[in-house]
Amino acid sequence: MTRSDHPFALYEKIKKNVVSDIESGKLNPDDKVMSETRLAKIFNASRMTANRALKELAEEGRIVRVQGVGSFVARPKPDAALLEIKSIAKEIADWGGIYSSQILVLKKEKLTPKIAQKMNLETGDMVFHSVIVHKDKEVPVQYSERFVNPKVAPWYLNQDFKKITPSDYLLEVAPVQEAEHIIEAVNCKKQIQTRLKIKPGEACLSLKRRTWSFDMVATYSIIISPGSRYKLVGKFMRG
Incomplete structure (x- = not known):
């Protein structure tokens, strides 16, 4: 044949x-x-x-x-910052994209035991919670869920996150002393699949990040991106 x-x-x-x-x-x-x-x-x-x-x-x-x-x-996958913390809007602009966002959650709420442990706080303490989908030319490239300690950014909920990203704002008011990153390949929950407009089973990258400012845990973030649209590259320079 x-x-x-x-x-x-x-x-x-x-x-x-x-x-x-x-x-x-x-x-x-x-x-x-x-x-x-x-x-x-x-x-x-x-x-x-x-x-x-x-x-x-x-x-x-x-x-x-x-x-x-x-x-x-597909365009060549951009190199997204891993060890360096910078705005997703700037990353998208750097690779020639057009940034936009969809704000799904922006509120004050009580901490669950799991998140309280991550932030070194007590269950029931109040925290700021945001969920935002970041897009390039209206195509979702990142699902970002962030918990913010009100002590380090008391005006977090008052920001217009259509004009400034949470990262930009937080880096301005709460400079990072230390950061912890955990990266995994994951199968997204159905709700996140819908938000990212991907099919069941499509590979995703999960980045869980804790940052410290003013000698306390400032943020705990869960950032999920479709593997076909995004890649993470880490670079470390010893001073």
């Missing part, structure tokens, strides 16, 4: 066609790729065959699939 006779040759042909369009410059980073329906019609294939082609292109890092929106040509 020749390669052209191989029963899976059709989905490979679709893949090669999309890759050719990308490498020739016909499709540029962030351009929308034809839908499964359109590809199936052009190549006289089933939608299942077209779906397989797009799925494999996504797994290979050639395209990014956004649930309910479509498939887009």
Whole structure:
């Protein structure tokens, strides 16, 4: 059997066609790729065959699939700060993106035992809680949940986080003395999958970060990003 006779040759042909369009410059980073329906019609294939082609292109890092929106040509993954703490808005601007955000939670609430332990506080103590989805050109790239000690940033809830990111504000009012990072590959909860517009089972990066300011735990953050849209790079320089 020749390669052209191989029963899976059709989905490979679709893949090669999309890759050719990308490498020739016909499709540029962030351009929308034809839908499964359109590809199936052009190549006289089933939608299942077209779906397989797009799925494999996504797994290979050639395209990014956004649930309910479509498939887009992937740009080279940006190097996101790990040891350095900086604004996600600046990171997105640095890689040529357009930053926006969706504020899901911004309130004062009582600490649960789990979060109280992380922040060296007592269960029932009051804390500021925010949940924000950060986007690049309206595509979600990061889900950020943050608990803030009111003693280090008493005006946290009064900020307009459409104009300034929590990181920018906190770095200004509560300079970091120390930071702890824990990184894991995770399967996101369904609610976070929906917020990030990703499919079940898609690999995600979880960064759990504690920071200290004024000799106390200032923040505890849970930051989750789709692995296909974001990567973390750490750099340490000894003084």
